[in-house]
């Protein structure tokens with residue numbers, strides 16, 4: 001089965017086979033973070049490799065003394081899936097689920113951005129692990145579902161809860177279909193996608209914050225009117241509204 005795109009293996013890292021004990025995790029994937037902001041989204045990808053190697057030194061060093069780096073994988077800001085312990089290994093990541101779930105850290109801190117490329121890396125990893133060879137369940141959890149901890153941070157945990165990581169990979173930030181059905185008062189990644197499209201189309205929804213409020217509704221209405229709509233409210237996205245918004249976007253981009 002093909003690995004996720006932009007996969008970085010242990011051999012790419014210069015690491016041998018993991019000495020950790022074997023396991024056959026089948027229950028799903030657990031998301032983690034770093035308790036300290038790392039700013040990796042604003043740095044070159046080489047900084048992720050440096051981070052990962054330092055993490056392994058720390059985990060196998062005197063303060064932890066583990067057999068290997070604790071996690072199965074890192075899904076980095078640049079969209080790479082970087083191998084940790086890798087497939088079929090017990091982890092030192094989420095007590096209570098170290099041999100039944102796989103683990104992936106985002107290496108983000110509480111205020112670090114979680115990028116679209118990173119979300120897509122998690123989706124690709126999950127899909128790969130669900131293939132027959134490893135056949136995990138599609139469940140995605142956060143570290144805090146196992147023990148009392150801040151991990152994986154409020155931002156990542158919101159994405160765990162709203163199903164963002166369970167969407168298929170390769171769809172980028174979203175699609176026209178992701179907009180349909182949204183209404184004023186909604187919030188989340190789909191709203192954020194709508195706001196980005198509106199802003200790109202020249203109809204600013206104000207801050208791109210994932211909240212469908214009055215300014216987003218006004219931008220929806222303006223975008224629709226630019227395509228000849230006689231609507232008087234931008235409070236919901238019907239299929240026809242989404243088509244008009246995408247058409248306004250295409251005009252702006254010269255499509």
Ligand SMILES: [Zn+2]
Nearest residue numbers: 032033143151
């Ligand atoms: Zn954690």
Ligand SMILES: [Zn+2]
Nearest residue numbers: 045048076078
């Ligand atoms: Zn990276």
